[in-house]
Amino acid sequence: MYRPAFVLIAATLAASASANTPVYNANISEAEVLAAQTAWCDALVAISKTGEEQGQAAAKKLAGEVIDAAYGYNLGPVAFKPTLTVAPQTFRTTRDGALAYFVGGDANFKNDSGFALKGWTACRAENAAILINGDVATTMGNVIITGKDGKLTTVDKTWTFKKSDDGKLRIVVHHSSLPYSNP
Numbered sequence: 001m002y003r004p005a006f007v008l009i010a011a012t013l014a015a016s017a018s019a020n021t022p023v024y025n026a027n028i029s030e031a032e033v034l035a036a037q038t039a040w041c042d043a044l045v046a047i048s049k050t051g052e053e054q055g056q057a058a059a060k061k062l063a064g065e066v067i068d069a070a071y072g073y074n075l076g077p078v079a080f081k082p083t084l085t086v087a088p089q090t091f092r093t094t095r096d097g098a099l100a101y102f103v104g105g106d107a108n109f110k111n112d113s114g115f116a117l118k119g120w121t122a123c124r125a126e127n128a129a130i131l132i133n134g135d136v137a138t139t140m141g142n143v144i145i146t147g148k149d150g151k152l153t154t155v156d157k158t159w160t161f162k163k164s165d166d167g168k169l170r171i172v173v174h175h176s177s178l179p180y181s182n183p
Contacts, residue, residue, distance in 0.1 A: 041123030072170030
């Protein structure tokens with residue numbers, strides 16, 4: 001019976017592996033993706049609350065920690081298109097650009113007032129699709145954010161996550177926009 005070469009190679013490798021062989025599995029699970037989205041939402045609310053209770057400087061410190069933990073700027077440029085930006089600074093491929101968007105206060109990004117400082121009290125992601133391919137996952141759907149007045153704001157959101165060598169998911173693509181409204 002004919003067996004393709006890759007089947008024979010896989011069988012040989014499986015037979016030669018032992019219980020003592022370290023294995024690193026970089027595959028992303030759906031649970032990891034959902035946890036990363038929830039963590040992002042929780043961080044947005046925490047930054048907003050910190051800004052209200054402790055001021056912009058404390059919110060900036062927290063936002064920097066969140067960006068370092070959640071985004072892949074340590075891997076290279078991140079394709080980040082925030083919701084409320086204007087040309088020529090629509091896209092934020094650097095950590096400084098992301099930080100300015102979230103908390104403002106950067107003279108290089110004068111139009112940024114701090115999206116995370118708008119008094120958000122709740123946030124949740126609703127996915128239309130999750131596509132997982134090994135160590136990369138892309139999601140598309142909505143993020144629904146609640147303001148302190150109880151008003152809901154819905155944004156269209158696409159994230160791409162990459163599992164880095166430390167086993168953590170990092171956002172490497174973040175596209176956000178307001179839903180189209182037919183005039």
